[in-house]
Amino acid sequence: MDFAPTPEQQALREKVVRFARDHLGARAAEHDRDATFDESGWKACADFGVLGWPIKKEYGGGGLDPLTAIMAYEALGEGCVDNGLVFAINNHLFACAVYIADHGTEEQRRRWLPALCDGSLVGAHALSEPETGSDMLSLTTTAVRDGDGYVLNGTKKFISNGPRADLFVVFARTGGDDVAPQRALSAFVVPADTPGLTARDIPKAGLRGTLMGEITFDGCVLGEDQRLGAEGAGYQLFTSTMEWERGFMFASQVGVMSRLTDRCAAYAARRRQFGRPIGSFQSVSHRIADMRVRLELARLMLYKVGWLRSRGRLAMQEASMLKLYVSEGLKTTALDAMQIHGARGYTEELGIEREVRDVLAGTIYGGTSDIQRSIIAGLMGLPTAA
Amino acid sequence: MTDDIAKTVRSFIGEHVQDGEPGDDHDIFATGSVSSLFAVQLVMWVERTFGIAVHPTDLDIENFRTVNHVVRFVESRRAAAAPA
Numbered sequence: 001m002d003f004a005p006t007p008e009q010q011a012l013r014e015k016v017v018r019f020a021r022d023h024l025g026a027r028a029a030e031h032d033r034d035a036t037f038d039e040s041g042w043k044a045c046a047d048f049g050v051l052g053w054p055i056k057k058e059y060g061g062g063g064l065d066p067l068t069a070i071m072a073y074e075a076l077g078e079g080c081v082d083n084g085l086v087f088a089i090n091n092h093l094f095a096c097a098v099y100i101a102d103h104g105t106e107e108q109r110r111r112w113l114p115a116l117c118d119g120s121l122v123g124a125h126a127l128s129e130p131e132t133g134s135d136m137l138s139l140t141t142t143a144v145r146d147g148d149g150y151v152l153n154g155t156k157k158f159i160s161n162g163p164r165a166d167l168f169v170v171f172a173r174t175g176g177d178d179v180a181p182q183r184a185l186s187a188f189v190v191p192a193d194t195p196g197l198t199a200r201d202i203p204k205a206g207l208r209g210t211l212m213g214e215i216t217f218d219g220c221v222l223g224e225d226q227r228l229g230a231e232g233a234g235y236q237l238f239t240s241t242m243e244w245e246r247g248f249m250f251a252s253q254v255g256v257m258s259r260l261t262d263r264c265a266a267y268a269a270r271r272r273q274f275g276r277p278i279g280s281f282q283s284v285s286h287r288i289a290d291m292r293v294r295l296e297l298a299r300l301m302l303y304k305v306g307w308l309r310s311r312g313r314l315a316m317q318e319a320s321m322l323k324l325y326v327s328e329g330l331k332t333t334a335l336d337a338m339q340i341h342g343a344r345g346y347t348e349e350l351g352i353e354r355e356v357r358d359v360l361a362g363t364i365y366g367g368t369s370d371i372q373r374s375i376i377a378g379l380m381g382l383p384t385a386a
Numbered sequence: 387m388t389d390d391i392a393k394t395v396r397s398f399i400g401e402h403v404q405d406g407e408p409g410d411d412h413d414i415f416a417t418g419s420v421s422s423l424f425a426v427q428l429v430m431w432v433e434r435t436f437g438i439a440v441h442p443t444d445l446d447i448e449n450f451r452t453v454n455h456v457v458r459f460v461e462s463r464r465a466a467a468a469p470a
């Protein structure tokens with residue numbers, strides 16, 4: 001067991017934090033206020049290689065092993081104050097590109113991955129529906145066989161990047177009532193310019209630099225070559241790839257935890273009341289010590305997921321524990337950061353209130369905290385409905 | 387050896403399917419009688435019980451859909467890991 005990053009990983013970490021601080025997030029407040037996607041930040045990330053770090057070089061990616069990639073995304077989250085931009089990248093990569101990398105045919109990988117890695121295509125993941133959230137097996141969007149292909153009908157809701165995306169990984173029902181639920185779903189790659197596809201904006205509380213949308217598929221004609229994996233393998237594909245979303249998407253959140261913890265420590269040393277720094281009051285310093293402990297645990301869990309994946313091992317339970325712990329822990333850290341910064345934390349002055357709004361959704365997307373607990377318990381052998 | 391593995395697998399699956407212990411060729415995922423998580427639960431149990439590493443690429447229902455499939459999977463992994 002070795003807890004130290006390699007010199008190369010350490011150097012990459014520092015390089016990414018520097019890049020993110022110097023080139024990203026300068027207009028974070030504006031993108032948050034106006035709910036706009038940071039096109040120039042996206043381009044800068046593409047040029048720096050961010051959009052393809054874990055994808056193989058032959059498909060235009062950076063070819064980083066999972067553990068190194070996880071450290072790089074943690075550094076991105078730490079350095080980039082525009083959480084909306086980072087969330088857009090996370091969805092593009094871990095909920096779209098990696099599905100194609102893991103389950104696409106050679107032809108599909110060559111067709112889509114280079115453009116996703118160089119940022120000329122923005123990816124999205126379309127699973128949730130107006131009536132189907134946690135209970136994904138009951139989704140109602142259908143892809144009905146028609147000649148050599150399929151016809152896609154249905155509505156997807158809360159889709160990150162939706163109104164801006166060029167490419168969707170869409171889950172739809174291909175099996176009838178006679179097919180077991182785990183075999184009834186299939187995944188498809190659907191370009192945004194497919195006739196019959198329309199997108200509508202959904203305004204939201206935080207992560208406003210990532211656009212969210214409701215996507216409607218009205219008689220969209222798909223070729224057989226747009227199906228990812230075998231017909232009926234959608235649930236399997238989702239289960240095996242969800243580790244990326246639950247594990248890797250939360251790497252940047254660990255970075256946010258680190259940034260907030262550092263900010264609080266610096267502020268508590270600087271801000272004086274009653275003739276001394278507020279950090280000398282135990283109720284403040286202990287709050288910061290707890291932030292530091294949460295950060296340490298989050299990082300250990302994160303690196304373990306990266307380590308397992310780098311060894312080609314399953315990390316299903318570890319990824320769920322990580323997602324649960326980081327999202328809940330970050331919420332506590334962000335609210336504590338607001339408290340420590342007093343009125344300056346609550347007003348727009350320091351951007352802390354934005355951080356609070358941005359972290360709230362972490363316990364909802366990618367499977368809510370309740371669902372993660374059910375998965376963890378289920379994987380321990382306990383009976384579960386989810 | 388195969389009999390021991392089959393007995394262990396049969397008993398684990400029997401505890402989790404709604405209709406009791408299935409036949410060795412019964413497709414446990416065909417009828418929806420197991421929870422959506424059961425496939426992964428089974429994979430993790432196989433790792434723990436038989437001391438073999440299961441990789442993300444093995445997460446194919448084909449490897450785990452009947453008692454006999456699981457037995458074949460365990461045996462193939464053990465054979466691959468055994469010294470030549």
Ligand SMILES: Cc1cc2nc3c(=O)[nH]c(=O)nc-3n(C[C@H](O)[C@H](O)[C@H](O)COP(=O)(O)OP(=O)(O)OC[C@H]3O[C@@H](n4cnc5c(N)ncnc54)[C@H](O)[C@@H]3O)c2cc1C
Nearest residue numbers: 125126127128133134158159160361364365366368370386
């Ligand atoms: C910021 C953000 C981005 C998102 N991006 C995407 C995206 O890109 N693509 C996409 O497909 N979806 C996306 N979603 C949707 C997300 O995946 C769903 O919100 C999530 O799966 C929960 O579904 P729901 O909101 O319908 O809640 P519901 O499933 O209706 O749950 C409501 C409440 O009931 C609880 N609950 C439900 N079932 C159980 C149970 N069995 N046991 C205990 N409690 C339970 C939940 O924990 C929750 O508290 C996004 C959501 C957010 C907030």
